[in-house]
Amino acid sequence: MLSFWQWAIFLGLITFGSGVHCIGQQTCVAFQSSSSTFPIVTKGQGTPVFLSADEWPGVQRAATDFVSDIQQVTGVKSSLSNVTVTGSTVSKKASSVIIVGTLGKSSLVDQVVSHAKLDVSSVEGQWEAFFAKQVKNPLPGIDSAYVIIGADKRGTIYGLYDHSEQFGVSPWYWWADVPTTKHSELHVTASGCSHGSPSVKYRGIFLNDEQPSLQNWAMEKFTNGTGAPLTGSPFNHFFYTKLCVHVVRFKQNAIITTYFVYRFELLLRMKANYLWPAIWSSAFDIDDPENQPLGDWWGIVMGTSHQEPMMRGTPIEWDLFGSGPWDYGVNAQNIYNYWVYGAERAKPYESIFTMGMRDKEVEGYYDDGMRVPDDITLLWTDDNFGNIRRFPVISERNRTGGAGVYYHVGDPRDFKWITTFEQMSLAIDRNADRIWIVNVGDLKPYEMDTEFFIAYGWDASIWTPENLNSFVTSWAQREFDLPSQQSLQVSNIIAGLTRFNARRKPELLNSTTYSLTNYRE
């Protein structure tokens, strides 16, 4: 089977991304001014950013990233303020400003819409949509604004991060030490950028197989070779403080918490919205009671893996709090109560509940005729050899719950999905587009592939066999801060690696695959 990139190269010509280091996006950023641009930073001055105090906290937080991203690129720190409008008085004065907010949530944005008679019909009511553009006389006493307006919380957050990426800040700036190209001038086009609803409603990753890579890394970086006395965990306060300032709020035993704080940011920068947390020796809500509210606060929809029904980390939580066997046939009341607790605990937050119990995998039950309520999403998996087992047939395509794909890792070969996503275009064609989630192991070696999975779910219309390789070249250009010719060398290495890998997937090697003595193998 051809690997994804090999397939791309086989079918397509190598093309180059634009000079701006962003992947597959509409381009609305310029590093010099012209008659059709609006300044973000010019001549050492940053345009002030206006928000509303009644905005979503997740948008407030992303706006602080937006301002620090501008500083990262230009060295100039723009002001960020909550602004109110009373009658014809705006609480802060400036002739030119950036206004950020969510329709129906930010009273500032509502005032801009009514004062400037702004047409918002292109995004209003659309899941995660946003637009950005220059608006003249947005508010009394303000000549001009660049508005970034989301139809909902994540629409606004994605609008901000879409610009950040085009400014030159990679979603991976922290996780992969990606350098940011410096510019003294930073502008946006007056016509701005926009995006409608994503192709796939919920786009996420599953952290699984978190050992040994992340644990060993933390053990090496943050301890002198010995983990914590009780747990053996390397995730001590050295690890915490290195990772992020939020640390002080978390308890010593909350090993996963800080780790996820950064995950949340990475996910949102990639325009993902959904997370299945790590499950090996951990349970998201038990590791730290702040995990679930924090995920929601950031704007992430939480779920649990296919083996953990009703938002409870199972088996860890069941072993701690359950009683009797994990068997609904003989222990129904205890399991029922356990699930009710999970449902109540998650009630205030945006969540997707995994339904039913898994002993063996459950697709066989469905194949044998078991049916589930119409509003439950059917999540189909791959077959461990890269092929998605099944897509919705015509009679299933009008179910209100829709269908999705869990691209996983499992027996018999523990198939690793690296660069083997050509099936995802079938998922789009066959309406398996409600939920996409991919098992990313401990994340680290799979940056480009993870980002492609999410980017394709964000906008499947952009990527075709003909332009697919430009994802690799744009990615190489952005991640290594290289001119296009050198990024081609990087993408050749990446493509070559996957080509050699695809000749025989590492997980399919055994002692008989190659001869150690003959055929120059």
Ligand SMILES: *[C@@H]1O[C@H](CO)[C@@H](O)[C@H](O)[C@H]1NC(C)=O
């Ligand atoms: C704006 O107001 C919100 C809500 O009170 C607050 O959390 C946030 O820190 C404020 N932002 C700024 C930049 O002052």
Ligand SMILES: *[C@@H]1O[C@H](CO)[C@@H](O)[C@H](O)[C@H]1NC(C)=O
């Ligand atoms: C490791 O040893 C060094 C030198 O003795 C010490 O400064 C440091 O605090 C130790 N780190 C940990 C995590 O114990």
Ligand SMILES: *[C@@H]1O[C@H](CO)[C@@H](O)[C@H](O)[C@H]1NC(C)=O
């Ligand atoms: C969905 O489609 C199938 C087959 O086309 C049809 O039999 C069924 O009545 C439809 N269900 C609904 C709820 O429209």
Ligand SMILES: *[C@@H]1O[C@H](CO)[C@@H](O)[C@H](O)[C@H]1NC(C)=O
């Ligand atoms: C190695 O893999 C081949 C093909 O997948 C299989 O036929 C063979 O039995 C395997 N041999 C061993 C020793 O596992």
